[in-house]
Amino acid sequence: MSARYNFKESESKWQARWDEAGSFKVSEDHSRPKYYVLEMFPYPSGRIHMGHVRNYTMGDVVARYKNARGFNVLHPMGWDAFGLPAENAAMEKGVHPASWTFENIAVMRDQLKGMGLSIDWSREIATCHPGYYRHQQELFIKFMAQDLVYRKEAWVNWDPVDQTVLANEQVIDGRGWRSGAEVEKRKLSQWFFRITAYSDELLAALEGLERWPEKVRLMQQKWIGRSEGARVYFPIAGQDEKIEVFTTRPDTLFGASFCALSPNHPLAGRLAEADPAAAAFIAECNKMGTSEEAIATAEKKGFDTGLKVRHPLDDQWELPLYIANFVLMEYGTGAIFGCPAHDQRDLDFARKYDLPVTPVVLPPDAEATSFAVADEAYVGPGTAINSRFLDGLEVDAAKRAVIDRLAELNAGEGTIQFRLRDWGASRQRYWGCPIPVIHCEKCGAVPVPLEDLPVTLPEDVTFDKPGNPLFHHPTWKKVCCPICQGPAERDTDTMDTFVDSSWYFARYCSPRAEIPLDREAADYWLPVDQYIGGIEHAVLHLLYSRFFMRALRKCGYLDLDEPFAGLFTQGMICHETYRNVEGRWLSPNEVSHDADGAWVDGDGRAVTVGRSEKMSKSKKNTIDPAQIIQTYGADTARWFMLSDSPPDRDMDWTESGVEGAYRFLQRLWRLVQESAEDLPAAGTAAPGQMSDGAKALRQAGHKTVHAFTKDVENFRFNRAVARIYELSNSLAAFSPAGPEDAWAKRETLEFLVKLIAPMTPHLAEELWGQLGHGSLLVDQPWPTPDPALIIDEVVTVAVQVNGKKRAVLELPRDLPDAEVEAAALAEAAIQRSLDGKAARKVIVVKNRIVNVVV
């Protein structure tokens, strides 16, 4: 018997045992309820980071817990393996993206296995493998047939550094989400997923996602951005053309004083061809930055086209038509009507160009004769004024009335506008899923016949010039048209990597199937019961996946709307930051304490300690999990990850915290070592008599099982960990007075070991063996507390006088209120506080508190 727990030996031993036993391999089993636990799959960057450790530890706790509860648990792992970094590595280091990626996967797979995760590795997938992406190509073709994928020429966000198109979701503050380069506008022919076909459904179904964080649902709701309003037509005076406008406030139509076009509006473009001044104005608008600063400070500017438009409800009424810098082509129709009295931007614009400001909504407490708008537009509720047939109507009624009238006159109609736009998914990159389409001059864009899939990536590519290596490849794109057999060209774009991650969770159900999804497997396992990952995917990945589910349904692959029934978003891992005297960032292992306890760098120079921030390479405040696992073991890393900080909150990684976790696990091991010999044999029946101390210990054990279980169910892992500390303190303080007491100790120790099993599985297996069991703990059921033992017979009741605690009483549980009151008033400390005064009122809260009011 050694004096210390040898985690290295133990961890590899148990990992091998589980592997031999096939403990985590699962298949469809209709005799048991299923549970699908999934953590967001990693990008194979080369090494796992602390965020992975936290993510996969939490998922593993859920998976192992559900397994012990008798569920058939699917817990798979794979690789989000396409993407730009592989191409960057190819350019920088001259390695092929494929070999770079697969080498990274090999390293990271070993690292993850070292964590002791309960993963069914037989289901591993990599999105860059033809065995995966060939099915994605099939899906793409099926989507095309259902009109869920289409091609159009569009203004796109062009990242000049990465030389590729970005989706709107990937443009952050006018910059590429990956490169950080300022995004340009370009017009290109692109493939789009028709996500807007489901705008309404994606929005409405959010409500049913009860096990999703409110925050994420709200973000998606805003992103989809539904607004009700009207489309209104303004005929151009003297021409046979009309301007189409979207408004959410058709009730303010009689307050209109101008119309304005976006600089990118087709009509604006035509005007610019004839008018150099208009062209100059548009050029100026396009130059303006899209950064948040530029937008916030931008002045409203317009260019008077000289054209007039006629009011849709009064053809004698003409309004000036401007081109205005604040009108977006991407939203609505790219044209607006301006009602300055009730829209702040319109008001700013009207003041600058001296246009009329007519109030048409009267606030509830204002006088029609005196109400006027000065510098602030009125956007609140009220009744219509100066609005002819609408006068006197409330805003909502006025909206309905005006929409009816517009419809009668063929001058407009009620409509619903979404902010969400179709998902542009073409990328001018090599390391992605090739778009399975052939372009033929005669036949157009022709899908590759299914029997010709996969369209594989050529291996002989070069990365010596910017742009798309597939496009530069000498032969790859030259093919025959599948329809007319004439010369044709492959589409040389690849799919956005978010396509890969939009259905991988479904592929895990039948990872080796010859078809994209095996219907039976998908029906059994889906939806994912618990999905866990970072909040950064709140919109992109989670919205695309929800769309994909519906698209798959439409193509007949499965019959489900929502991919993720439960979602948990974890917090980030933070660490202190360090800078040397020159202000350069230093990593935690470049700094140390000197003799006086001050931080110094390797040369003994002073180091400035900054606040704790999200671990990042740029600030060099990362800790390598591999090093931690090497030094302290996987269980310590896992235990610390779950301790202290609530899982949805950011947590601080500290050396002392890890050491504390390590010491505790050692302590648990010693606790079992020291007790094991004196315990009755495993499985011995409960004795009749035991000491009060032993009874109290049993009670503590059963209560802990009860509370711990609830904590795990509710993702309160930090609280669960604290309960283990409490129970182990009780155990350490307990010394059995005889064999009956030792039985209680065994029961409690076994509870403890079973409870920690999902969190520190290797140590738990080891201790289970030490307690004399030959079975694998991973096959043991979750413990069940005795309901009789989780209720106290004696309760502690606080007694207050006027709300201030004056005494604490130990009373039998459920004592009648009158007796509790009598006991409280009889207490000396209470009598002293009352100081002879009579109680005016006594409030008794059962088993909890008494408040004496004087």
Place this chain on the structure above:
RNA sequence: GCGAGCGUGAUGAAAUUGGUAAACAUGCUGGACUUAAAAUCCAGUGACCGAAAGGUCUUGCGGGUUCAAGUCCCGCCGCUCGCACCA
């Protein structure tokens, strides 16, 4: 600007959802063991007054509701995140 969240000891945090504020841990202080250190074990640790018994104060700030407020309501202050010229 709009929306959401948060604010509790030296620190990470608990608080049965309106009922004993600070569980558990880290750190720190003292002690035991040791030639010494580490490890381990024991005790203490919100602030103030007091020798003690005990008392007073305390959950960002100010009000309110209530027998009772960290928790509910109103108004400020601060921090974090998301969206942002969305008609």
